[in-house]
Amino acid sequence: MHTRGPQDYQGGRHQARRGAAQALSDYHNTDITYHHSKKRFRLFLGRNVTFLKVNAKQVTPTTGFIPMATSKVRKGSSDESMREVLELLENDSRLTAREIAEQTGLKEKDVQRFIKEMEARGIIRHYKTLIDWEKYGDDSVYAIIEVQLNPERNVGYDAVAERISKFPEVVTCMLVSGDHDLHLVIKGKTMKEVAFFVAEKIAPLSQVTHTATHFMLRSYKREGEIMFEKEEDSRLVIHP
Amino acid sequence: MKIAKKVIELPPSGIRKYFDIASTIKDVISLGVGEPDFITPWRVREASIYGMEKGKTTYTSNWGLLELRELISKYTFEGSGGDYSPNNEILVTTGVSEGIDLAIRAITDPGDEILVVEPSYVSYKPCVIMAGGVPVPVSTRAENDFKVRREDIEKRITRKTTAIIMNYPNNPTGAIMTRKDLEEVADVAIEHDLMVLTDEVYEKLTYDGRHASIASLNGMRDNTILLNGFSKAFAMTGWRLGYACGNADVIEAMMKIHQYTMLCAPIGAQLGAIEALKNGQSDMQDMVREYNRRRRVIVRGFNALGMDCFEPKGAFYSFPSIRSTGLSSEEFSERLLYDQGVVTVPGSVFGESGIGHLRCSYCSSMEDIKEALARIGRFLDTLKTEKAPTIKKRVKR
Ligand SMILES: Cc1ncc(COP(=O)(O)O)c(C=O)c1O
Numbered sequence: 001m002h003t004r005g006p007q008d009y010q011g012g013r014h015q016a017r018r019g020a021a022q023a024l025s026d027y028h029n030t031d032i033t034y035h036h037s038k039k040r041f042r043l044f045l046g047r048n049v050t051f052l053k054v055n056a057k058q059v060t061p062t063t064g065f066i067p068m069a070t071s072k073v074r075k076g077s078s079d080e081s082m083r084e085v086l087e088l089l090e091n092d093s094r095l096t097a098r099e100i101a102e103q104t105g106l107k108e109k110d111v112q113r114f115i116k117e118m119e120a121r122g123i124i125r126h127y128k129t130l131i132d133w134e135k136y137g138d139d140s141v142y143a144i145i146e147v148q149l150n151p152e153r154n155v156g157y158d159a160v161a162e163r164i165s166k167f168p169e170v171v172t173c174m175l176v177s178g179d180h181d182l183h184l185v186i187k188g189k190t191m192k193e194v195a196f197f198v199a200e201k202i203a204p205l206s207q208v209t210h211t212a213t214h215f216m217l218r219s220y221k222r223e224g225e226i227m228f229e230k231e232e233d234s235r236l237v238i239h240p
Numbered sequence: 241m242k243i244a245k246k247v248i249e250l251p252p253s254g255i256r257k258y259f260d261i262a263s264t265i266k267d268v269i270s271l272g273v274g275e276p277d278f279i280t281p282w283r284v285r286e287a288s289i290y291g292m293e294k295g296k297t298t299y300t301s302n303w304g305l306l307e308l309r310e311l312i313s314k315y316t317f318e319g320s321g322g323d324y325s326p327n328n329e330i331l332v333t334t335g336v337s338e339g340i341d342l343a344i345r346a347i348t349d350p351g352d353e354i355l356v357v358e359p360s361y362v363s364y365k366p367c368v369i370m371a372g373g374v375p376v377p378v379s380t381r382a383e384n385d386f387k388v389r390r391e392d393i394e395k396r397i398t399r400k401t402t403a404i405i406m407n408y409p410n411n412p413t414g415a416i417m418t419r420k421d422l423e424e425v426a427d428v429a430i431e432h433d434l435m436v437l438t439d440e441v442y443e444k445l446t447y448d449g450r451h452a453s454i455a456s457l458n459g460m461r462d463n464t465i466l467l468n469g470f471s472k473a474f475a476m477t478g479w480r481l482g483y484a485c486g487n488a489d490v491i492e493a494m495m496k497i498h499q500y501t502m503l504c505a506p507i508g509a510q511l512g513a514i515e516a517l518k519n520g521q522s523d524m525q526d527m528v529r530e531y532n533r534r535r536r537v538i539v540r541g542f543n544a545l546g547m548d549c550f551e552p553k554g555a556f557y558s559f560p561s562i563r564s565t566g567l568s569s570e571e572f573s574e575r576l577l578y579d580q581g582v583v584t585v586p587g588s589v590f591g592e593s594g595i596g597h598l599r600c601s602y603c604s605s606m607e608d609i610k611e612a613l614a615r616i617g618r619f620l621d622t623l624k625t626e627k628a629p630t631i632k633k634r635v636k637r
Contacts, residue, residue: 084529102540103533103606231279237583238259238272 081106082114086124089115093127130225134218141215142171142187143194146180147202148210157181160207169197180212191215250366254589258573262583269612271600272583274411274557276475280512281523284474287515288508296507302499304332304483305510311517312483316468317456324466324485331491331498332505336441336469336482338498340405341367343437343465343484346493347403348373355396355404357388358591359559361411361439368405376401379593382561385550386415386593390424397428403435409442409451412590412599413559414535414552419452426457435490436464441482442555444473444524447532451554455485462487465494470509472556473524474516479509531556534602534609541613542600545620556603559587563596565623572598579622580615 081104088100097115101108118124133140147164151157157175161182165173172185184202188194195213203211219227255272262268279285303309309326317323324330333339340363348354350372356364358377368375376396380386388406406425408417417425429436436454443451455464469482484494498504516524535552542549542560549560562572569586576582587597602609 088533102537105536233277235270235273235275235277236259237262237268237270238255238585239274 144214145184146212147182149181268581270583277603278475284512284516288512291511300504328488331484333482334480339467339482339484342494345371352402353400357406359594386413405437407439409554414555414557416554422454439467446554448553481509538602
């Protein structure tokens with residue numbers, strides 16, 4: 001006579017895991033088997049074998065199992081899709097959470113929550129638009145200033161760099177390696193204004209030993225964006 | 241003037257007509273293009289230009305540059321199980337297009353029947369006919385996600401059947417086949433000793449799970465001619481570069497024809513392709529991710545409009561159904577083009593099993609895709625108001 005016991009329950013669970021392995025195999029187009037004694041899923045990736053650790057409670061033979069396992073198979077895949085959200089926003093800050101959700105397949109709520117968190121953590125710093133002012137007809141003047149410094153005791157370059165950064169004329173301020181220390185980008189109305197700003201505000205600082213000013217003549221690429229005319233779409237509207 | 245009968249009898253491409261209409265209309269948005277809207281990654285263009293500057297302007301080996309064949313072997317088969325020798329099992333061709341032609345010609349005697357899985361890319365049937373063979377369509381259906389099944393194939397096999405041509409990820413449906421699905425085809429092929437020509441030009445454009453090649457299944461390596469190329473994955477359509485892999489005897493036979501017709505693929509393109517394989521992976525992945533975003537938007541858009549669209553898992557086409565409108569796919573395409581200036585390709589162009597569908601590529605900017613969806617929505621609305629009187633009449637009765 002046969003009665004239900006723990007043995008059967010065990011068997012049932014292994015059965016369920018085998019079902020899940022099958023579903024996973026189809027999904028990933030690779031061989032995934034359930035390893036009975038190790039209680040692990042064994043996954044073949046090319047010539048490599050990987051074991052997946054799986055919480056037994058989460059195992060069902062239905063596809064419900066797959067999203068959880070997927071995030072383990074593609075290591076850090078959720079990180080990756082969140083990174084994609086940031087990249088999309090970096091390219092177009094006008095995108096709404098809903099549009100991002102449509103494009104990435106994430107849930108709108110998750111996108112919203114993620115963006116809020118990124119703003120709170122200061123990873124999303126600012127929403128900005130890249131404008132070709134030259135083309136608009138604006139004649140602002142930009143200059144790159146190389147600054148050499150004597151670092152200060154205890155605070156190194158930070159104190160002076162932070163002080164310089166606070167001027168609104170300073171668009172960019174970076175500590176760099178090489179034969180100068182600070183790399184500044186200054187914006188002004190005229191060359192004279194920029195030159196005076198450097199002469200009056202930057203050069204006289206006691207830590208500054210040397211400056212060199214390079215006026216920018218033309219931008220070809222800024223922030224990863226090509227600033228000259230892009231190649232045209234020359235495809236036929238239909239083919240062959 | 242004499243023109244060969246075989247050529248006269250070839251049906252003209254079903255697409256030509258729409259091209260002619262489109263060229264008379266202003267402000268068209270094209271979902272008819274089967275070509276990336278990206279320009280070839282700059283590093284690839286630069287490598288080719290540099291080669292030209294250095295005077296690399298000569299013929300190459302008939303097989304293609306050895307370095308390229310070595311890279312193809314390395315990158316194509318890494319981890320897939322089926323690897324082919326760069327020495328005599330890989331042939332560099334002028335596009336997958338030439339590969340298709342060579343493969344068919346190399347294995348076809350007059351009267352041989354070659355199965356073509358439909359809906360299919362437009363060039364297979366004409367190539368079979370020009371090689372003196374007889375193309376025999378094998379239908380697939382939306383209900384099966386346009387996968388070809390064992391029984392579909394078996395129904396069409398006769399004593400004259402020698403080969404089967406298939407294309408997954410598929411143009412026009414975007415369907416893919418998993419390893420398990422492919423096992424079925426492999427079983428039939430082995431049972432009936434059929435050669436399998438597999439056009440995997442969209443291999444890299446697979447969005448869910450991993451691409452599986454029938455060549456990598458047990459016992460299929462020597463029964464398969466694997467065709468692939470650079471047009472789609474690396475946005476290199478105009479470069480005309482592809483490759484064929486298979487058993488040394490078959491590839492040798494293809495090389496013979498290639499030698500007398502093409503001699504070799506253009507060297508500039510081969511130099512670019514070397515750079516693409518060596519350093520172009522991340523450019524490619526960026527493009528794939530962008531296609532994937534558009535794919536989600538377009539499929540969702542069609543379903544929201546009530547045009548049933550199964551989820552394409554590869555290539556860059558969506559294949560919504562237009563059956564609910566009662567129009568034929570040609571009618572739908574033509575009227576949509578006249579009414580709203582949106583170019584699509586009627587599914588019927590790709591064989592009988594494409595009837596009732598529309599091929600809409602998403603090789604257009606996100607803005608264009610959204611605008612196209614909006615216009616299609618407006619078009620559907622006009623169809624509804626048109627139909628209203630008929631429906632009312634019916635209600636009265
Ligand atoms: C399935 C399929 N095969 C081959 C080709 C042609 O490729 P190639 O440019 O490499 O000749 C296409 C182009 O649309 C295609 O869709």
